[in-house]
Structure formats: structure tokens, C-alpha cells
Amino acid sequence: MLVGQAFPSETYHPAMLTQPTGQAQGPYDAAFLPRLQMTLRPADEPVTEPVAKFGGQPVWLDEPAWPVNPRTEEPLVFIGQFRVPGEEVRLAYLFLDEDGRIMGMYPTDGEAVVLTQPDGRVPPFAVIGPPGTQGRTLWRWGRDETPIPVEYLVDLEPPTPESDAETDKMAAWGRSLRQEGPEIDLPCGDVLEDFLGGTAVFPNHRAFELENDSWQFLCQFTDRGEEEEGYPFFLNFGYGSGFVFLSPDHREGRFLADCG
Template identity: 40%
Template sequence: MSQPAPLAFTPADGPVREPVTKIGGQPVWQEEPQWPLSRETGEPMRFLGQFALDGGRLACLFMTGHPDDDWIDGTWEPEGGENAVVIQPGGRIPDFVSVRAQAEGPTAGPDHLPRAGKADTAADTTADTETDADADADRVPWQFLGGPGIEPRWLQGEEEPGEGWRLVVQLTDGEPFFLNFGDAGIGYAFLSPDGKEGRFLWQCA
């Protein structure tokens, strides 16, 4: 298993219109817009970010709700209809997600781009370590991009969507925005074995 590099974000100079990894802003559509709708309310989900895949494709991540809104149940479930990962170009929308040809909509905040440097790790909340092994574990980040040989760091039990699904990104709920993954939660986005569908789920403490 490969060691993931910490992922942190810095504010962009302005709107990001290129198909690159970012948090916030508006999605960069490479085909007809496919904005997911909440199963419960029918309203557009909130755009959290987009993440570069191989071949110039993007995984665009959405989730129902806003920190100031009433709680919507099911945002943590990978097939609950309250979150979505849209793959473009050449992706496939799963049956449990409804979409609208809408180019812009609710967003987590202004555009932020990845930056080199320290990100959130367990060491940030741990005052002391007793052994070298504990110290090594504490240096493993909680927020990072997926890739060959990179596995999720589960907050609770393992919940991969299925065999052969690979991690796209693992996100904390406070860097750079509060994303509402429950109490000190962690979000996990995955890509299907054929590269056409995505799934998202979150776990909390």
C-alpha cells in the first residue's frame, strides 16, 4: 500500500474554468451539464468539488444540503439519493440519481486549488505519542487524493462500494470548508471498476 500525500487547498485567484482538481466554485462540465437533485427535496445538490481522473476526465462531487439548512437524512449513504459523483466525459448516471441540465448551482464556497504543504493529520489532534509506531500512524493524513496502491483511511469500518472500486479522494469536513460530514466526519469518493460511475459516503466519530 502506498503512502498518500497530504492534500490541502488554497484560494484561487478567481473562478477556475479548467478541468483540474479543485474544491468549491462551479463544476467544469465537459459534456451536457448533469446537476444532481436531492431525492427528498427535488432541489439541486451542493457542489463540493471536482477531481481529475486519468484521460482528462473529472469526478464531480455533490451532496444535498448546506451548513445552515435543515438536516437531510441519507447524505452519508452511497446510494441514498442525497449525494452523487458525476463522471465526465463518458460517465454513467446511476439509477438512484436524478439530474438536471443545469450548468451552475449551489456550491460549498469559492474556488480553491490544491497546494503543497501540511494538511489535516491525526497528529493535529494528538498531543503525545508513546511509540515510534504510534508516531508513524499519526503522520498519516486524513485528507488525500487516491491513486494506484492508495487505500482509504477509514474512520469507522471498511465500506468500499464493491470489489474493484478505487478511491478518488478522501476529504475532511473542515478543510477548506465545513462540508457537514457529521461529527468530525470524513468523506470518501470512489470510481467504479469500469471508470464510468462514482460513489460517495461519509463516516463520523
């Protein structure tokens, strides 16, 4: 368990804690195991290491490639970056449009872009801005409704066996609703909301527009609404969760928001 370890550290590599299974057949299988809970820790200074984080500035492993909205040409908001499990140091970067609507509901409209580096493929619907393009980073609202940029490190830790089991049961319940498994009762225990690896838990039980073997689940995290006292940052998924997916070769990504 690495929570609380001094950072940065040459020995701290979150990707070493969970590994590709090599057996996932799509978004409903476990592409990476074991499942690890994600917890947030405010960064004391700007993060420049290739580690998982929310907010701040991207730590590019290749040339900077900031995506823009294909209709307005406005730069998307940098949400965060996530370590891709495996021996190679690789990052998945998430950018979303924010215009008062639920963020990232349509995986291929260019308003939700996941880039991977190094040697990644830019999704065919994504528009990369000219050199030097830079947009907003993740924020929280100040008392006068002024956006305040934030940056949080992501610590990874094994969940409790009870919460891990309940999360698997909820995923199994979703499979039963898709008629892909035996019928089970709705679990009533605590289910994880922010985690990397394992099987995903979709509020509406499906990875809409991503239901084929091309996409494998990486991580999910819940939204943070402005009405929450002390919330770390603002993300609008309609009281739901956001999901990051990767291609089997880890060179291309997708994002889906599933509202509650």
C-alpha cells in the same frame, strides 16, 4: 513537487503524478499510487480548467448535468471536482445535499452523487435536473451567518515518508479490525487527513454499502466544522471524513461520509 507552481499551466496535470495500479480488488486496496497529500489554495479568479478544486462552478467536460434531491427536487450542492488519474483528462464531480444532517452517509439515496465526465454513467439512483439547473456551491459562514461562496484549488504533493507510513499503518489497523490482516497495535503518529490515492483510512474501518469489487478508492478529505477558526468552507461529516470511489472503468462514482 508542484505546490506553488503558477496556475493555470499547460504542464500542470495532477493526474500524471499518480497512476492506476490495475490491481485493486475493492475499496480497501490501492487503486492509485503513489498517495498524494491534498492541500488547499484559494483561487484568485474563477477556475475554468479541468483540475482538482473545491467550490466554484463545475468545469463540465460533457453537457452540464446538475443532480437534484430525488424527494424535494432541490438542486444538490456542488462540493468540488477531482482529476481521475490516467492518461485521459477525466473529472469526478461531487454533489451533496445539505439540510443540517451529516452529509452523504448513504451512498445510494440520491443525496450524494458523484458524476464522471467525459462519457460517464449517471448512477441509477441519481436524478439529474432539467437543462439549466444550477444549485449552490460550497461555502463558508460569514459573521452574520450568511453563506459566502468559496473556491479552492487543490495542490498535490508527496507526503512525508513518516506520515505516509503512519497512514498505511492506520489502514492496516483497520484491516486487522475487519479480520483481513494480522493484528497490530494502534498507530500513534500523524495520519494524513486529505489525500488522493493509496489506501483509505475509515473512522469506522469499513466502506459501508460499498464493500465489493465494484468500487475503488480515489480520495478522502476531512470535514470542516463551523466552530473552527478560519476554516475554509463548511462540510459536515460528523467529525469524520468523506470518501470518493470510482468504478474500475472510471465511468461511475460513489461517495461515503464516515463519521468519527
